[in-house]
Amino acid sequence: MFFFFYTDCPLERLALVDFRTKQGLECLEKAIRFADQLHVVDTTGIEPMDSVLEDRALYLREDTAVDGGCAEELLKLSRKTVEEYFVVPPGNIPLPKKEERSSMLKHSEL
Amino acid sequence: MAASRVTANEIFLNIKQIPTRYPKALCLFRQISTSRPHYDQQPEPKSKSASQPLVGVVGLEIHAQINSNTKLFSGSPVRFSAPPNSLVSFFDASLPGTLPMLNRRCVEAAVMTGLALNCTINKKSYFDRKHYFYADLPAGYQITQQRRPIAVDGVLTYSYFGGKKRSQMIRKSVQIKQIQLEQDSGKSLHDDDRSQTLIDLNRAGVGLMELVMEPDMKSGEEAAAAVRELQLILQALGTCQGNMSEGQLRVDANVSVHRPGEPLGIRTEVKNINSIRYLARAIDYEILRQIDAVQSGRAVQNETRAYDSKSGETVPMREKEGLQDYRFMPEPNLPALIVYEDNASLPTGIDPSQAVVVQKIKDRLPELPGVKRDRLVQTYGILPEHSFTLVNEDGLMEYFETLMKTTQREPRKVIGWVTNELLGHLKQRDMSVSQSPISPAHLAELLKLQETGRISSSAAKQVFQEMWRSGGKTAWQIVQEQELGLVHDSAQLHSICQKVVDSHPDEVHAVRNGNKKVLNKLIGLVQKETKGRADPVLVKEILQQMTQ
Numbered sequence: 001m002f003f004f005f006y007t008d009c010p011l012e013r014l015a016l017v018d019f020r021t022k023q024g025l026e027c028l029e030k031a032i033r034f035a036d037q038l039h040v041v042d043t044t045g046i047e048p049m050d051s052v053l054e055d056r057a058l059y060l061r062e063d064t065a066v067d068g069g070c071a072e073e074l075l076k077l078s079r080k081t082v083e084e085y086f087v088v089p090p091g092n093i094p095l096p097k098k099e100e101r102s103s104m105l106k107h108s109e110l
Numbered sequence: 111m112a113a114s115r116v117t118a119n120e121i122f123l124n125i126k127q128i129p130t131r132y133p134k135a136l137c138l139f140r141q142i143s144t145s146r147p148h149y150d151q152q153p154e155p156k157s158k159s160a161s162q163p164l165v166g167v168v169g170l171e172i173h174a175q176i177n178s179n180t181k182l183f184s185g186s187p188v189r190f191s192a193p194p195n196s197l198v199s200f201f202d203a204s205l206p207g208t209l210p211m212l213n214r215r216c217v218e219a220a221v222m223t224g225l226a227l228n229c230t231i232n233k234k235s236y237f238d239r240k241h242y243f244y245a246d247l248p249a250g251y252q253i254t255q256q257r258r259p260i261a262v263d264g265v266l267t268y269s270y271f272g273g274k275k276r277s278q279m280i281r282k283s284v285q286i287k288q289i290q291l292e293q294d295s296g297k298s299l300h301d302d303d304r305s306q307t308l309i310d311l312n313r314a315g316v317g318l319m320e321l322v323m324e325p326d327m328k329s330g331e332e333a334a335a336a337v338r339e340l341q342l343i344l345q346a347l348g349t350c351q352g353n354m355s356e357g358q359l360r361v362d363a364n365v366s367v368h369r370p371g372e373p374l375g376i377r378t379e380v381k382n383i384n385s386i387r388y389l390a391r392a393i394d395y396e397i398l399r400q401i402d403a404v405q406s407g408r409a410v411q412n413e414t415r416a417y418d419s420k421s422g423e424t425v426p427m428r429e430k431e432g433l434q435d436y437r438f439m440p441e442p443n444l445p446a447l448i449v450y451e452d453n454a455s456l457p458t459g460i461d462p463s464q465a466v467v468v469q470k471i472k473d474r475l476p477e478l479p480g481v482k483r484d485r486l487v488q489t490y491g492i493l494p495e496h497s498f499t500l501v502n503e504d505g506l507m508e509y510f511e512t513l514m515k516t517t518q519r520e521p522r523k524v525i526g527w528v529t530n531e532l533l534g535h536l537k538q539r540d541m542s543v544s545q546s547p548i549s550p551a552h553l554a555e556l557l558k559l560q561e562t563g564r565i566s567s568s569a570a571k572q573v574f575q576e577m578w579r580s581g582g583k584t585a586w587q588i589v590q591e592q593e594l595g596l597v598h599d600s601a602q603l604h605s606i607c608q609k610v611v612d613s614h615p616d617e618v619h620a621v622r623n624g625n626k627k628v629l630n631k632l633i634g635l636v637q638k639e640t641k642g643r644a645d646p647v648l649v650k651e652i653l654q655q656m657t658q
Contacts, residue, residue, distance in 0.1 A: 051446075053442075061185065061211045062214065065180050067184050070199070071193065071195040074195060074198060085195070085308035086308070089305075
């Protein structure tokens with residue numbers, strides 16, 4: 001199977017799989033072929049399972065306040081805080097560029 | 111264009127639902143030419159000689175914050191203002207090992223709202239994860255109901271004053287595609303000076319009802335009227351307090367333009383609208399901007415724009431993250447949400463606190479605004495236009511009903527004072543009914559004076575103004591102070607009339623000869639003498655006698 005990837009596909013940038021090397025693509029192909037075995041099973045008229053809890057009833061909680069009030073504890077977890085606010089870089093952190101990704105994935109087995 | 115392609119497809123599939131009506135308010139749009147409509151032809155290329163005017167198409171996405179004590183999936187309190195991050199639990203902060211616990215009140219609120227908007231309640235609905243990265247969304251995903259929401263296929267009917275003189279009540283309706291439960295995100299405060307953003311998670315996890323409306327509307331006016339009606343309904347139900355300025359009701363408008371019968375145009379999303387008034391303005395501005403672009407041959411971009419209330423314009427927003435792939439997936443930690451039709455369909459042995467029964471909620475529905483309006487028309491015999499105004503203004507209906515309890519006058523005579531005089535004065539000064547310096551009791555007194563003939567109608571209006579200005583003086587006080595009372599004393603009137611008659615022999619002669627119109631001149635002269643305080647009926651009688 002061959003895959004065509006747009007050079008700026010957001011999903012590609014989000015993924016932890018390396019699409020650029022032949023090895024990465026082969027690995028992906030193998031994974032998809034493995035998953036294709038699902039098609040062998042006849043699933044007509046059967047709802048897909050989306051939760052292992054499907055036999056359980058969804059628990060409904062009473063509307064009384066029992067949580068919160070732990071600002072100090074939570075703020076301790078953040079590297080940088082200002083007056084009880086969490087501090088983050090401005091705007092949104094952009095996805096890593098292609099060059100940056102290669103160094104991120106250097107040590108991965110994929 | 112993953113995400114936008116999906117929704118654009120949905121809109122294209124809905125083309126057959128778009129009515130091919132023509133806008134009545136053509137003054138808003140530049141007309142190019144007025145040849146016959148061409149329903150059966152192929153869509154024309156957009157040239158300057160196209161036959162039909164471009165019209166706006168408006169669809170609203172509304173997020174209503176659920177009025178509950180705690181959040182949707184955690185037991186943290188819900189409050190408007192509190193110290194930053196003080197209303198945050200471990201789950202809200204998305205610490206590992208925490209799990210969502212659905213709030214029963216939120217489910218009931220969604221069902222109640224769905225019933226009030228004539229929706230079909232899905233007995234089984236699912237929760238999904240919508241993934242995107244932003245600092246105010248600590249988990250990296252929002253729990254929502256994309257596949258199968260709790261309520262679908264509803265309708266919202268609304269009215270507004272339109273027509274040439276804005277005196278005609280026009281009834282419209284908009285289809286509600288679905289109502290879904292979802293989490294709110296936290297708040298980010300941008301500190302541009304220090305190049306950082308401050309995050310407060312107090313709002314993260316608060317329950318929202320997202321109402322998706324079909325693009326049935328054509329203008330800012332329609333959208334504003336629809337949102338106002340929704341606000342009244344939600345407030346009557348108590349499921350949402352509907353305060354737009356506090357962010358309890360957030361409206362995003364999807365706006366595009368096209369010629370009726372043709373496919374829909376590219377749409378833009380308009381955000382940052384904090385009031386109903388701004389909503390109408392933002393939409394109207396955006397429609398005109400798009401029409402201008404199309405007519406000048408420029409393409410309308412699919413983008414997100416923000417409304418700037420100072421300039422009255424929409425401006426492109428700084429892009430959050432370009433194109434989004436939300437990677438929707440079922441929420442694995444939550445099984446399906448089941449609600450039951452009635453007590454009969456409850457499984458045996460179920461704990462009542464674990465069962466949401468639609469019939470019970472239906473029985474508990476309070477009086478909706480539409481029903482209220484009809485009741486006012488029935489009880490008081492006022493016009494639908496009047497009851498619409500009464501219900502539309504906060505507190506005005508209560509004012510009117512209190513007034514009706516203390517006055518003996520007919521409702522139809524009283525309603526004008528409330529919807530014209532009182533409301534007019536309030537609107538001029540941008541005041542609410544609760545701030546009115548004239549109480550229902552004082553107004554009742556004024557009306558009594560008018561009814562018993564102590565003052566004339568024009569004097570009554572004067573007294574009203576003075577009551578407003580003085581804030582507290584009673585009608586009778588003002589009448590006495592300014593000597594506005596009608597003079598009924600026949601002896602006094604007699605002498606004044608005699609004076610006028612004696613000094614105008616020519617006019618008297620004309621009346622005696624059959625010219626009745628001159629009598630009015632004599633009446634006018636008497637009124638001048640008495641500064642308009644003479645009882646007009648008596649004066650006419652006396653003068654008629656004298657001129658026989």
